[in-house]
Amino acid sequence: MLLPGPLKGMFRSRSGQPGNGTPLHHNPVGAKAVMRNGAAHGESSTRPSRGLEEFFGQIRGQSGLTILDLGGATQKNVNFITDLGHRLYSEDFLKILHETFDADGADQSNPGRIEFFLKQTLDYPDSYFDGVLVWDILEYLAPALLTAVVERLQRIVRPRSYLLAFFHADDKQELVQCYSFKIDGVSVLEVGQQGMRRPAQLFNNRSVEKIFGKFDSVKFFLTRDRLREVIIKA
Amino acid sequence: MSSMPQTRFEPENRGGAATVGKAVKIVGQIFSKEDLYVDGEVEGTVEATEHKLTIGPNGIVKASVKAREVVVLGSISGNVEATEKLEIRKEAKLVGDIKTARIIIEDGAYFKGSIDIVKPEPAKAPPKPAAPAAPSANAAPATAGAAEVKR
Numbered sequence: 001m002l003l004p005g006p007l008k009g010m011f012r013s014r015s016g017q018p019g020n021g022t023p024l025h026h027n028p029v030g031a032k033a034v035m036r037n038g039a040a041h042g043e044s045s046t047r048p049s050r051g052l053e054e055f056f057g058q059i060r061g062q063s064g065l066t067i068l069d070l071g072g073a074t075q076k077n078v079n080f081i082t083d084l085g086h087r088l089y090s091e092d093f094l095k096i097l098h099e100t101f102d103a104d105g106a107d108q109s110n111p112g113r114i115e116f117f118l119k120q121t122l123d124y125p126d127s128y129f130d131g132v133l134v135w136d137i138l139e140y141l142a143p144a145l146l147t148a149v150v151e152r153l154q155r156i157v158r159p160r161s162y163l164l165a166f167f168h169a170d171d172k173q174e175l176v177q178c179y180s181f182k183i184d185g186v187s188v189l190e191v192g193q194q195g196m197r198r199p200a201q202l203f204n205n206r207s208v209e210k211i212f213g214k215f216d217s218v219k220f221f222l223t224r225d226r227l228r229e230v231i232i233k234a
Numbered sequence: 235m236s237s238m239p240q241t242r243f244e245p246e247n248r249g250g251a252a253t254v255g256k257a258v259k260i261v262g263q264i265f266s267k268e269d270l271y272v273d274g275e276v277e278g279t280v281e282a283t284e285h286k287l288t289i290g291p292n293g294i295v296k297a298s299v300k301a302r303e304v305v306v307l308g309s310i311s312g313n314v315e316a317t318e319k320l321e322i323r324k325e326a327k328l329v330g331d332i333k334t335a336r337i338i339i340e341d342g343a344y345f346k347g348s349i350d351i352v353k354p355e356p357a358k359a360p361p362k363p364a365a366p367a368a369p370s371a372n373a374a375p376a377t378a379g380a381a382e383v384k385r
Contacts, residue, residue: 066348073322073345078337082351089348 044192046184050221051229053187055131055164056084065130068156070121070137076182076190077133089129093137094178096120101145108142108200118148124156132157134165135181136227138211139199146201150211154234160216163232170226171202179227191227256292270301273308283317291325304334306343313347317354 059065063085069077072092081088100117101108108114132153141149153163168176176199180192203211205220205228212218212232221229251269254260258274266282273290280287280299287301293308304316306326314320316334324342331348339345 073339073343073349074341075339078339078349082337082349087348087350090345092344092346095344 044180044182044190046188046190047223047225049187049189049229050223051164051166051231052183052189054219054221054231055133055162056186058162059084059086059131062130066128067131067133068124068129069133071133071135071181074180074182076184080183080185086130089124091121093121094140097137097140109144111144114145114148117145118152122149122152122156126155127158129157130161132161132163133181134163136166136168136179138165139167139176139201139203140197142200146211151214154214157234159234161234163215163234165208165230165232167203167208167228167230168199168226169223169228171204173202174198176202177226251286251288254293256290289326298330 065086066089067081067086068089068091069081070091070093071077072095073090078088078090096117100106100113100120106113134153138146138149157163166179166181170176175196178194178197180194182190182192184190208220208228208230209218216233219231219233221231223229251271252266254264254270254272254274254276256273259277260275261277263278264270264276264280264282266280266285266287268282269286269288270280270282271288271290272280272293272295274292275294275296277296280295280297280301282301284302286303286305287299288305289295289308289310291307295308295310296312297310298312298314299310300315302317303319303321304314305321305323306328307323309327311329313330314328314332314334316332318334319336319338320332320334321338322328322340322343322345324340326340327344329346331350333350333352335352335354337349337351
């Protein structure tokens, strides 16, 4: 069913409540993500994004902030963020994930490999970033790695800064579309289809809240397509 | 007319740039006062502050780099300062922090690091010779005051 635009945001403040992410669906072989080029590979479309609007709304009027983009460097994102006067850090998170775990079938619960992965991707001082564009990467992380990544994210962002994450709305799929996200405007995203990929976990709203249990708040935006947008306040 | 195939030795068009060939490895510091094309390996530092530096598809640079313009088709591990423009082409890889006035990243390029956009300072106009009959705005009240004293 197509919903008529973003309907509402649900805001729940859970300051100080710890919790562990309990995914609705855990794919036991998720550690070995499967990339498969689908027929729609390479297609892209633009969509309004309330989450993006909210993310940039929180830093409106400020410049010289430090923003981390975990989706890899794209011309549009670089232009948009640097034109606002911010410093951009770019990490191609999924590429490093693939190189660290998938390439040789390593287990995403291996502590040594997790530490190595964090060193590769999120090795920054505490409270370093004023915002993180997380996009949809968390769905490709098995529970142990996900917990470690979220803990690290919480450390490297400043208090009261924001993260923007995306989750598929359908939490019962074996394979999901993998996306690239390019910022077309303060509330418009170009979403490119990168082929099908097996998620390590899929989440409903409650399990998303649990993942970010140590953060200050989680705000959901319903959208008319298959992606849920989530703003997390540190 | 001979049927023998002719062997042609033509230098590749680098636009007149000095070239580090793909079979060359340099460890140390490079200072260039002309455009430079690196298709080999360099470890250390590369400076061509007034010129264009191109890292060719076979180029592997593990160095900090400073140039007016930098074009990357190969690989750089190190910080890059390009006063005018930096281009990271498809298939290229750059790991390091960037300072530049303008950046172009093609889809398919790999970049890890930070980007600082540094707008170039506007060119300073040459100082004009002082016109004795035209007092400056700051001097105007004093002139007016002097006139009042005369009254």
